[in-house]
Amino acid sequence: MRDELCRQLVVRSVNSRMVFLTGDLGFMALEPLQEAMGERFVNCGVAEQNMITVAAALSFEGLEPWTYTIAPFCYARAFEQIRNDICIHGLPVKLLANGGGYGYGVMGPTHHALEDYGILLTLPKMKVFVPAFTEDVKDTVAQAGDFQGPAYIRLGRGEKPADSVVPGYAPWRRLLEGDAGVMVVVGPLVGPAWGALRDLDSSERPALWVVTELPIEANPPPAELLEALERTRRLMVVEEHVAQGGCGQQMCHWAMKSGIGIDRFRHLFARGYPSGTYGSQNFLRLQSGLDPQNIANDAKALAR
Incomplete structure (x- = not known):
């Protein structure tokens, strides 16, 4: 970038x-x-x-x-x-x-x-x-x-999957349709998530959304996301940020204020240094469960 x-x-x-x-x-x-x-x-x-x-x-x-x-x-x-x-x-x-x-x-x-x-x-x-x-x-x-x-x-780094076409800029963008809930990813981490989810059947993956502007109150989620969340009552948030003060907490606060009930919530976030070892960005993401395979596994777990 x-x-x-x-x-x-x-x-x-x-x-x-x-x-x-x-x-x-x-x-x-x-x-x-x-x-x-x-x-x-x-x-x-x-x-x-x-x-x-x-x-x-x-x-x-x-x-x-x-x-x-x-x-x-x-x-x-x-x-x-x-x-x-x-x-x-x-x-x-x-x-x-x-x-x-x-x-x-x-x-x-x-x-x-x-x-x-x-x-x-x-x-x-x-x-x-x-x-x-x-x-x-x-x-x-x-x-x-x-x-x-x-x-x-x-x-950060642009990490879009090969052969993908990025939709025009907006604070919220839906990158994949899905029937198993809603996944919200913050910023560049959505590239690996996109690559991990696009080969899953729509019945076992959530709709994939990327958010690029915060706080959420300044640009509330669009009607399509709201409808999917009300219908499925399943939410997953993925971010390369600690849980405290992150998008996961903001989304839950927004949902409660909006009167939206959530039955299943999963949050993947930066956990610091679980192994006590430093390495590349991809290594540190893996340590926090922010790698593509774990994102896909959690997405499928959200559907079950």
Whole structure:
């Protein structure tokens, strides 16, 4: 997604109000953006807290600041500045976070973002974007850029199955029909889920939906999802995020407020490091049961 992000930011940079701040990240990836923006491209160094405060000041003066760094260095290291300088004032700063979830693999927990959107959605006026596919990046940049409030953009890898066609961007998209309930997946993890479920018979799989914007209250699930959930009373949520504050809790809260009864609920989420061993993103997903085979098995269990 990073290359496509650079291309779309170059397109947006014709807006003279746009300023791009990087926390010493983007070597051999963002050079075209640096060339396009000139002095409006600022390397703030390894000083993420200061970068957020500078971005807030630029926004207060009427500019459009975008910040860019590794996900945990954004939301965790600079949380106080995001809370006090950006969100309390409702400033439309755009926080680009690369490597959501277990994206940085063997670099370990200091470089993982497993509780990011749960934490940030506790802050006032915050909106979160989690593009699921590389094809989503164009619309994500446009939507987040035009949003008149603080926005956190969690970037990962595009993982769509081979020979699949991604439908046009929307906060909610149905990728597969199914009769055994509803599965909601957050962001890029839907690619492996899509590949795992598409060969199952529709009678033994839930309808597969991907959500790319949070909180749910800002973009409630569409009528088709609501109808399927009311009819089957079965819900499964899959996310590369801890359970606390995640989409699973948000979906249950939304269902209860909407008066929807759920008889069967399954939640696959990031469990940290069950084996105490670090490895690739795929290895760490496997440790949490977020691999394609386990997703398929849980989907079939939902149907029984």
